[in-house]
Amino acid sequence: MNLKSSKYTLLIFFITLILFLIPFFWLKPGEMDLGGDSSRLYFYDPLSMLKAFGMYSIAPYGTGAVIYNQYFMPFLLFIIFLKSIFASPTILIAIFSGFKLAGSFIFVFLIIKELLKREEGERFTIGQFLAPILGALFYTFSPSVIENMRYALVTHSQVFLNPMIFYFLLRYFITSSFKYVWLALLVTVIFSTNFALYNPPLYAFYPLAIIFFLFYNFFILKKPFPWKGLTVGILFFLGLHAFHLIPVASNIFDKGSEFNTRVFESKAAINAGLEYFNATLPLGKVSKNILLPLENPTFTWSLVFIPLLIILGFLSMRKKNKTLLLISIFFFITLFLGSANITQLGVEFYRKLFLVPGFGMFRNFSGQWQWVYMFFYALLAGVAISYLLSKLKRKYVYIILIVTIGCLLARSLIVFNGDIVNVFDRGSESVKVVMRMEPHYEQLLAFLKKIPNDGKIFHVPFTDFGYNLVGGSNGGVYVGQSMVSLLAGKNDFSGYQDIDPFSEVFVKISREKNYPLIRQMMSLLQVGYVLYNSDSLISDKFFPTFPYGYTGVPASPSAALSFVHNISDRKVYETGHYSLFEVNKGQYLPSFYIASDLFFYNINRKYNTKYFKASSFFPTNQNTNDDPRIAYIDRLSCGKILSKDICDKDNHDLGNENIQIIFQRINPTKYKVEIKNATKPFLLVFQNAYSQKWRLYGANISLDVKNISDSYFDGGIVELMPRKEIIDKNILETNALKSVNKDTHVEVNGYANAWYINPQNKDQEFIVEMTGQKIFYYSLAVSLVSLLIFILYGIKLLKK
Amino acid sequence: MRKLLYLFILLLILGDIFLFAVSSDFRILGILILYAFFIKVLKLKSNATFFLSLILLILAYVQFLFSNPIVFITPGVPIAEKTAVWVFLFMVIGIIQKWKE
Numbered sequence: 062m063n064l065k066s067s068k069y070t071l072l073i074f075f076i077t078l079i080l081f082l083i084p085f086f087w088l089k090p091g092e093m094d095l096g097g098d099s100s101r102l103y104f105y106d107p108l109s110m111l112k113a114f115g116m117y118s119i120a121p122y123g124t125g126a127v128i129y130n131q132y133f134m135p136f137l138l139f140i141i142f143l144k145s146i147f148a149s150p151t152i153l154i155a156i157f158s159g160f161k162l163a164g165s166f167i168f169v170f171l172i173i174k175e176l177l178k179r180e181e182g183e184r185f186t187i188g189q190f191l192a193p194i195l196g197a198l199f200y201t202f203s204p205s206v207i208e209n210m211r212y213a214l215v216t217h218s219q220v221f222l223n224p225m226i227f228y229f230l231l232r233y234f235i236t237s238s239f240k241y242v243w244l245a246l247l248v249t250v251i252f253s254t255n256f257a258l259y260n261p262p263l264y265a266f267y268p269l270a271i272i273f274f275l276f277y278n279f280f281i282l283k284k285p286f287p288w289k290g291l292t293v294g295i296l297f298f299l300g301l302h303a304f305h306l307i308p309v310a311s312n313i314f315d316k317g318s319e320f321n322t323r324v325f326e327s328k329a330a331i332n333a334g335l336e337y338f339n340a341t342l343p344l345g346k347v348s349k350n351i352l353l354p355l356e357n358p359t360f361t362w363s364l365v366f367i368p369l370l371i372i373l374g375f376l377s378m379r380k381k382n383k384t385l386l387l388i389s390i391f392f393f394i395t396l397f398l399g400s401a402n403i404t405q406l407g408v409e410f411y412r413k414l415f416l417v418p419g420f421g422m423f424r425n426f427s428g429q430w431q432w433v434y435m436f437f438y439a440l441l442a443g444v445a446i447s448y449l450l451s452k453l454k455r456k457y458v459y460i461i462l463i464v465t466i467g468c469l470l471a472r473s474l475i476v477f478n479g480d481i482v483n484v485f486d487r488g489s490e491s492v493k494v495v496m497r498m499e500p501h502y503e504q505l506l507a508f509l510k511k512i513p514n515d516g517k518i519f520h521v522p523f524t525d526f527g528y529n530l531v532g533g534s535n536g537g538v539y540v541g542q543s544m545v546s547l548l549a550g551k552n553d554f555s556g557y558q559d560i561d562p563f564s565e566v567f568v569k570i571s572r573e574k575n576y577p578l579i580r581q582m583m584s585l586l587q588v589g590y591v592l593y594n595s596d597s598l599i600s601d602k603f604f605p606t607f608p609y610g611y612t613g614v615p616a617s618p619s620a621a622l623s624f625v626h627n628i629s630d631r632k633v634y635e636t637g638h639y640s641l642f643e644v645n646k647g648q649y650l651p652s653f654y655i656a657s658d659l660f661f662y663n664i665n666r667k668y669n670t671k672y673f674k675a676s677s678f679f680p681t682n683q684n685t686n687d688d689p690r691i692a693y694i695d696r697l698s699c700g701k702i703l704s705k706d707i708c709d710k711d712n713h714d715l716g717n718e719n720i721q722i723i724f725q726r727i728n729p730t731k732y733k734v735e736i737k738n739a740t741k742p743f744l745l746v747f748q749n750a751y752s753q754k755w756r757l758y759g760a761n762i763s764l765d766v767k768n769i770s771d772s773y774f775d776g777g778i779v780e781l782m783p784r785k786e787i788i789d790k791n792i793l794e795t796n797a798l799k800s801v802n803k804d805t806h807v808e809v810n811g812y813a814n815a816w817y818i819n820p821q822n823k824d825q826e827f828i829v830e831m832t833g834q835k836i837f838y839y840s841l842a843v844s845l846v847s848l849l850i851f852i853l854y855g856i857k858l859l860k861k
Numbered sequence: 862m863r864k865l866l867y868l869f870i871l872l873l874i875l876g877d878i879f880l881f882a883v884s885s886d887f888r889i890l891g892i893l894i895l896y897a898f899f900i901k902v903l904k905l906k907s908n909a910t911f912f913l914s915l916i917l918l919i920l921a922y923v924q925f926l927f928s929n930p931i932v933f934i935t936p937g938v939p940i941a942e943k944t945a946v947w948v949f950l951f952m953v954i955g956i957i958q959k960w961k962e
């Protein structure tokens with residue numbers, strides 16, 4: 062049989078096509094499966110998600126922490142492009158699921174075939190022809206690929222990206238043709254979400270893949286290592302991905318940033334990575350990793366076939382096969398990493414790995430290593446079984462393959478009947494995750510996008526986590542990240558995790574039904590609206606165990622409405638199940654305000670964690686004034702801006718009631734602020750999560766005060782209509798300006814920014830900007846230049 | 862002689878699996894060192910090691926079939942776990958032997 066056999070090629074093409082088409086039968090037209098921890102709202106409205114989530118270095122939810130999501134940009138642009146062709150989110154979801162199944166199969170198949178070809182030459186037996194198919198199907202229908210399809214994280218694309226890039230690099234090592242590196246780089250740009258700097262799957266797969274190639278090149282190909290080509294490839298990679306790599310890397314020494322925490326947690330008093338590892342260690346099971354049972358216990362008896370055939374493959378190996386032995390080494394390393402529980406010595410060694418900076422990202426070891434493990438397992442299966450089959454008569458080969466592949470497919474029935482995604486929501490036994498978007502909810506999102514002020518939105522019902530629930534028109538319910546923030550771009554609080562540092566405080570006061578304190582807390586979190594969802598489908602009746610119960614906020618429609626009435630003022634919008642209530646205007650604190658009264662407190666170490674932090678000052682030091690323009694400052698920060706005598710008091714009246722503020726939002730990372738009538742020192746509070754990257758620049762700006770969005774406290778605070786520019790036209794304007802009051806930039810209210818300003822003039826103007834966004838702009842320029850060179854280089858390669 | 866040795870090693874492993882509730886590195890290392898010694902002295906081939914792995918895999922599989930599936934997603938230790946660790950260890954030894962042969 063010749064490798065170029067048209068029948069063989071046709072068979073591979075046919076299997077790939079079938080796998081690609083299967084997901085098109087999972088969902089009915091209009092249906093979507095969007096929920097989960099990272100959600101897949103980009104399939105529904107990628108453009109809105111790009112504007113709200115992918116462009117700025119600020120979280121569009123909660124208190125607006127500094128976070129770099131720009132790695133989403135090329136991926137979202139790619140989906141926008143696909144959506145312009147296919148329009149339907151259902152089709153987009155099917156295309157991506159098809160990529161996962163077909164891509165997994167074809168690239169694992171090509172890798173195994175290539176590895177065998179190096180070892181055996183062009184002459185293959187029938188068994189060696191069919192073993193790569195078996196290995197590729199084994200990978201495609203493994204739990205890592207199919208069971209993670211539901212609630213799929215954006216990084217789940219690695220199931221086909223890992224084999225694809227591995228294949229391109231393998232071809233490069235074999236042929237020395239740079240076009241394969243170029244193709245691999247192109248794929249990394251399109252699927253940029255999988256190449257973010259703090260993305261554990263990136264570190265789980267690629268370092269091992271590179272080490273594999275080093276050994277493969279040295280022991281099997283016996284060629285000089287292609288340093289030159291790989292260096293060019295790495296430089297291109299760094300240039301193309303500069304727009305998200307540099308901003309995150311610049312954060313490495315920024316204490317409190319997500320990246321810094323992840324890298325240096327091994328040096329912290331409590332090694333959170335190690336703690337998590339110790340807690341989840343009993344979940345690491347070698348037996349499970351070898352046999353790979355699915356949740357659905359069908360055809361369990363067939364699980365032994367593949368490992369059995371692998372060992373028989375080793376037994377049938379007459380001469381030493383370096384490729385197989387090399388793959389085996391990587392298989393065992395990844396089995397160890399994914400199981401952890403291999404002898405006590407092994408566990409102790411694993412624990413020591415958590416002392417390596419950054420290794421804490423693998424705390425969820427069985428989850429993070431599963432894909433790379435499965436990849437090497439499939440290669441091992443394909444190569445080892447080919448040796449076994451090459452020793453058998455043709456009829457036995459067919460019997461083995463038919464039985465093994467038959468069982469593999471039979472136990473993966475959920476892939477064929479659509480039950481792979483048509484599952485019940487977590488916490489519910491009657492509500493499906495697959496939903497059709499409800500027209501009223503779309504109207505609501507459109508309304509929210511038009512709200513001109515920065516008022517944050519508080520959701521009722523309120524969940525115990527960070528999830529938001531939205532009922533669909535087909536009886537399904539979306540459970541995932543809030544669409545209000547990710548699509549409408551309005552910062553919101555949908556659950557316990559969003560309202561840090563007040564999370565535990567809120568649980569306490571909501572259980573006590575202490576509405577005055579809840580309203581006061583909402584002031585300090587800049588809550589302007591309460592969004593009430595009366596849909597009984599999302600209530601605790603249908604979700605009795607999850608995600609409600611802990612916070613004390615009612616989750617049944619009538620009790621929830623009563624709660625809403627107690628914390629808000631009046632209804633401003635209603636459509637279908639959704640009502641938007643405005644809070645009392647006298648209670649609402651906009652993005653900027655001047656604190657009239659300061660309350661001092663000592664940080665209680667017991668509460669110095671993310672969700673407990675506000676317990677140090679709230680509600681212990683209650684504000685008894687009617688004016689909500691107050692600020693809570695810990696005494697340590699107070700020492701930076703005020704004298705010890707003042708800080709030792711309980712509170713201090715700054716008496717700045719006459720100062721007027723006018724501000725305008727340029728984009729989520731930049732504001733312009735005018736201060737009028739400042740005759741004595743004042744504290745300017747900015748209600749966004751504290752970061753040293755927020756800077757105050759003294760500037761000469763002229764705000765158009767005719768363009769008023771809203772005014773508060775009898776004109777004391779004026780909010781202008783926000784600019785509607787997607788990209789700031791004056792991105793470099795603060796370069797020539799001096800950052801002022803850097804030393805008096807403190808954290809107030811447990812999370813917000815504040816600057817203590819000693820005025821030089823009665824009227825002052827400032828630009829408040831997040832400098833991390835500027836780093837992104839510079840990095841983006843590097844990426845665009847790199848992209849241009851990359852494309853030109855690709856054209857040159859094509860011409861060759 | 863060799864067959865008896867294999868049987869002896871297998872019995873030691875079965876003893877470790879069935880007679881002790883808790884896994885011990887002393888027993889595991891003891892058996893592995895003893896087996897490595899036999900390999901060195903009697904020039905045992907990798908195929909014999911793979912054959913032992915095969916027996917252990919089948920045992921792990923049978924144990925797996927009789928396990929409650931819930932034990933694989935909870936912190937409990939399935940009865941197949943100790944056997945699976947032995948499969949891992951013997952496969953690793955087999956690979957090292959094969960590389961050296």
